[in-house]
Amino acid sequence: MASVSINSPVAQSGVRNDEPGALGRAMLTTRGLIISRILFLAAVLLTWEFASGRIISKFWLSTPSAIMQTLWKWLHDGSLWVHLEATLTEMSLGYVIGCVAGVFIGLVLGFLPTVYRVVVPFLGGLYCLPKIALAPLFVILLGIDLGSKVALVAISVFFLILYATLDGIHDIDRDLVQALRIMGATRREIAMKVLIPGCLRWVFTGMRIAVRYAFTAAILGEVIASNRGVGYLIEAFSGQYNSTGVFAAMLVLVACSLTASELLTRWESSATHSKAGV
Amino acid sequence: MPRGDTMLENRPKPTPVSAANTGGAMVRMQDVAKDFSVRGKETRALQPINLTVNRREFVSLVGPSGCGKSTALNLVAGLLTPTSGQVFYDGQLVQGLNERVGYITQKDTLLPWRTAADNIAVPLELRCRNESRKVIRERVAEMIELVGLRGFDKHYPGELSGGMRKRVALARTLIYEPETLLMDEPFGALDAQLKLLMHDQLQRLTQQRKMTVMFVTHDLAEAIALSDRVVVFSARPGRIRAEREIPLDRPRDVFKVRFADTFSRLHEELWNELKDEVVKGTDV
Ligand SMILES: Nc1ncnc2c1ncn2[C@@H]1O[C@H](COP(=O)(O)OP(=O)(O)O)[C@@H](O)[C@H]1O
Ligand SMILES: [Mg+2]
Numbered sequence: 001m002a003s004v005s006i007n008s009p010v011a012q013s014g015v016r017n018d019e020p021g022a023l024g025r026a027m028l029t030t031r032g033l034i035i036s037r038i039l040f041l042a043a044v045l046l047t048w049e050f051a052s053g054r055i056i057s058k059f060w061l062s063t064p065s066a067i068m069q070t071l072w073k074w075l076h077d078g079s080l081w082v083h084l085e086a087t088l089t090e091m092s093l094g095y096v097i098g099c100v101a102g103v104f105i106g107l108v109l110g111f112l113p114t115v116y117r118v119v120v121p122f123l124g125g126l127y128c129l130p131k132i133a134l135a136p137l138f139v140i141l142l143g144i145d146l147g148s149k150v151a152l153v154a155i156s157v158f159f160l161i162l163y164a165t166l167d168g169i170h171d172i173d174r175d176l177v178q179a180l181r182i183m184g185a186t187r188r189e190i191a192m193k194v195l196i197p198g199c200l201r202w203v204f205t206g207m208r209i210a211v212r213y214a215f216t217a218a219i220l221g222e223v224i225a226s227n228r229g230v231g232y233l234i235e236a237f238s239g240q241y242n243s244t245g246v247f248a249a250m251l252v253l254v255a256c257s258l259t260a261s262e263l264l265t266r267w268e269s270s271a272t273h274s275k276a277g278v
Numbered sequence: 279m280p281r282g283d284t285m286l287e288n289r290p291k292p293t294p295v296s297a298a299n300t301g302g303a304m305v306r307m308q309d310v311a312k313d314f315s316v317r318g319k320e321t322r323a324l325q326p327i328n329l330t331v332n333r334r335e336f337v338s339l340v341g342p343s344g345c346g347k348s349t350a351l352n353l354v355a356g357l358l359t360p361t362s363g364q365v366f367y368d369g370q371l372v373q374g375l376n377e378r379v380g381y382i383t384q385k386d387t388l389l390p391w392r393t394a395a396d397n398i399a400v401p402l403e404l405r406c407r408n409e410s411r412k413v414i415r416e417r418v419a420e421m422i423e424l425v426g427l428r429g430f431d432k433h434y435p436g437e438l439s440g441g442m443r444k445r446v447a448l449a450r451t452l453i454y455e456p457e458t459l460l461m462d463e464p465f466g467a468l469d470a471q472l473k474l475l476m477h478d479q480l481q482r483l484t485q486q487r488k489m490t491v492m493f494v495t496h497d498l499a500e501a502i503a504l505s506d507r508v509v510v511f512s513a514r515p516g517r518i519r520a521e522r523e524i525p526l527d528r529p530r531d532v533f534k535v536r537f538a539d540t541f542s543r544l545h546e547e548l549w550n551e552l553k554d555e556v557v558k559g560t561d562v
Contacts, residue, residue, distance in 0.1 A: 178357060179387035183454065184377045184406040193400065197391050 062244040070248040084252065086229040090146060091218040094153025095210065102158045103203055106165025110195065116166075127163065131156040132220050139225050149221035149229075156217040157210045164206025168199025204268040211260045215253065230256075303366070304458060304490040305331040305354055310363035312349050322515040323349045326363055329509065329518060336484060336491040338501035340548075341511025341519075342556045347494040348384050350516075351460045354492065355381045367458075380456030382447050382464050384494075388435040394446045395422065395431035401454040421449040424479055426472065441467040445476070452483060458490040465500065477504055477532040485529060498552060502526075502544050503535050510551045513558040520551040 028036060045064045052063045074080035109116040134155060138148035176194050185193065222231025230249050237245030312324040324346035331337045339347045352358040353365050356376040365372040367379070388397045398418045402409045409417070422431050425445040435443055444467055451459065465473045481504060484491055495501050501508045502524055510520040524544060526535060535541055 173387070175383070175385055175387050176389060178375070179381070179383065180400065180404075181375050182355060182357075182377060182379065182381050183401045183404060185404050189404055193403075194389065197389070200391070 059241070060243055062247050066244045067247045067251065070244050071251060074248065080252065083228050083230050083233050083249075084256075086146075086226075087218050087222065087231065088256065090149035090221065090229065091153055091214045093146075094150040094218065095157050095214040097150065098154040098157025098214070099161050099207055099210065101154070102161025102206075103165050105158075106162045106169070106199075106203075107196070109162075110166055110169035110199070111191065123159075123162070127159045131159075131217060135221055135224050138221075144225045144227065149218055149226070152221045153214045153217040156213045160210045160213055161203065161206045164202045165199055168202030169195055171202065172198040204264075208261060208264050208268065211264060212257060215257050215260075219253065302332040303330045304333045304335070304368055305329075305492065306366040307350070307353065308364045308366065310350075310353060310360045310365055312346065312353065312358060313361045324353075325515050325517040327516070327518050331490060331492055333490055334488050335507065336493065336505045337507045337509060338493045338495055338505040339509050339511060340495060340498055340501050340552060341516060342513050342552075342558070343496065344514045345511040345555070346514065346516030347511060348462050351381065351383075351462055351492060351494060355379055355460055378456065379458040379460050380451035380454065381460045382444075382451050382462060384462040386435070386443050386447065388443060388446055388450070390435050393432050393434055394427060394438065394442075395419075397435070397446055398422065398449045398453055400450060407454060417453055421453045424452070424483075425449045426475065439467075441469070441472070444468070448476075455487050456489075458492070459484065460492050462494045463496065464493075466496070473500070474532055480504065481528075481530060481532060498545060498548055499536055502541060502548070503530065503532050508544075508548055510548060510555070513555045519555060520548070522548055 048061070049063050049065060052058050052061045058066075071080075109119070131152065135148070135152055138151045142148040142151055172195060176198070177190055180190055180194060218229070219231035219234070222229035223235045226232045230252055233249040234246050237243075237249065307327055307329045309326045309328060310324065311322065311326040313320045313322050315321075327350070329350070339350060341347055349358065353360055354367065354372065354376065356365075356372045356374055359373075367376055389400065392400070395418050398421050399414050401407065402414045402417065418431070422428055425448055427442060427445055427449070430438060430442060433442075435446070438446065444464055448461075448464055465476055468476060477500065483489070493501070493504060498508075505524050508522050508524060509518055510522075511517070512519040522544065526538070526540060
């Protein structure tokens with residue numbers, strides 16, 4: 001959990017140090033780190049550019065410059081937008097549906113332990129099923145457009161969030177509940193003051209992880225059957241052995257996934273008390 | 279492992295006020311014994327004990343660790359049910375949680391996602407008390423001052439020392455002024471000076487608010503300085519080995535009381551009872 005690092009004494013004393021990894025503190029200042037990262041990226045890109053066409057054929061590996069040109073062209077003539085829009089719509093719709101349903105069902109099951117005990121093996125079974133196996137079914141049921149992808153994304157996200165919520169509730173110290181009950185708290189007050197805030201952190205962690213799952217599900221759904229979307233682009237270009245197009249589409253994906261993940265991290269740290277230390 | 283089932287049980291109705299036949303007894307433990315079964319094996323934590331705590335009395339329980347002091351408080355709070363015997367609170371059999379006591383448990387039960395101030399405010403936010411925001415804020419500030427935590431009100435429990443967390447827990451309980459306080463080694467983690475300050479505050483508050491207190495400690499001097507009566511438990515499984523009234527006048531000067539002759543005599547007397555048990559307790 002990224003938020004934990006906020007609690008480290010290093011962060012509190014105001015001395016910023018990025019990732020004090022297993023081998024001791026990083027020796028770089030923030031500026032030094034950024035410069036090093038740029039140099040690293042440049043080295044990789046230059047090696048790629050150089051190796052391509054000399055050591056390995058351009059046909060398989062493409063080149064960074066060609067990829068950038070392609071990307072530039074897509075952005076310029078607007079041909080990227082229709083695909084990006086399709087993917088983002090599928091993914092965000094499915095993500096929201098999955099999260100809301102996951103938290104809701106998770107809380108309900110958390111509050112109704114008997115029901116939970118009845119359904120838990122069935123949930124476990126569905127959870128273990130690789131969701132991608134459902135894709136053909138969704139295509140049959142919902143067609144190759146938006147619906148089937150949204151369903152695939154939603155179901156992937158749903159289980160992740162459901163289990164995060166349940167884990168969060170089960171992780172809550174029973175003694176906290178008893179302490180509040182002795183003070184005279186009602187069921188509702190216990191739920192509002194202990195159970196929900198107690199599992200919030202787990203839910204947020206689940207939601208951050210779920211962004212990646214949502215993307216994967218949307219892209220896989222498109223690769224399997226579709227006529228637009230970034231996944232469709234990848235599938236179509238690889239069908240044409242156009243490695244430049246495949247790489248360019250992948251770059252778009254990386255950018256989207258990073259942005260979404262970052263936005264969620266920010267939201268999380270402003271929405272929860274990131275200093276609570278739990 | 280759905281632990282939730284007991285979490286949300288309907289809370290028991292508050293016990294109706296006082297049956298007359300109990301006289302001055304606030305807490306009465308009658309032949310109360312408690313066994314725990316650990317991995318199928320029954321072990322006795324508390325032998326049948328009889329203990330009465332009168333209204334407005336301050337009673338300390340001392341004894342070697344593991345002798346069942348916390349268990350006794352848990353029984354009074356209704357967190358545990360006795361294996362045999364009965365616990366009465368204000369003349370009523372304790373069944374389910376006893377909401378008329380304030381319990382400062384040995385274990386930390388602060389909400390980790392709330393600041394010290396917000397933790398202290400919890401009891402006042404509950405519907406049964408339902409104070410306005412302004413009142414809550416003022417009372418919380420008062421309590422923070424009282425337990426000596428000024429400047430730490432915005433800290434989360436994870437950012438406080440053990441002693442500070444104990445004081446937050448203390449403030450959280452004192453703020454709603456329950457008629458009876460159960461305190462389980464509340465000052466164990468404090469340094470000597472701070473402990474004395476807290477004793478002073480506690481004495482003042484319990485006298486002023488006419489509270490009944492059951493106080494568990496392993497510090498005999500603390501027990502004598504604060505209590506009207508000290509109860510010495512034997513080593514595990516606990517039973518009551520000795521009981522002693524503390525005839526020191528109130529209000530006491532907690533800083534000076536330990537230099538009084540009576541104090542040292544009581545200390546010696548009780549220590550003689552306690553030391554054998556501590557020796558027994560430690561070789562287990
Ligand atoms: N929940 C429990 N399950 C099993 N054994 C317990 C439990 N609580 C306490 N005990 C046992 O009961 C005895 C008394 O414990 P406790 O009341 O906590 O002692 P004290 O507070 O005097 O140190 C100990 O031997 C302890 O191991
Ligand atoms: Mg104890």
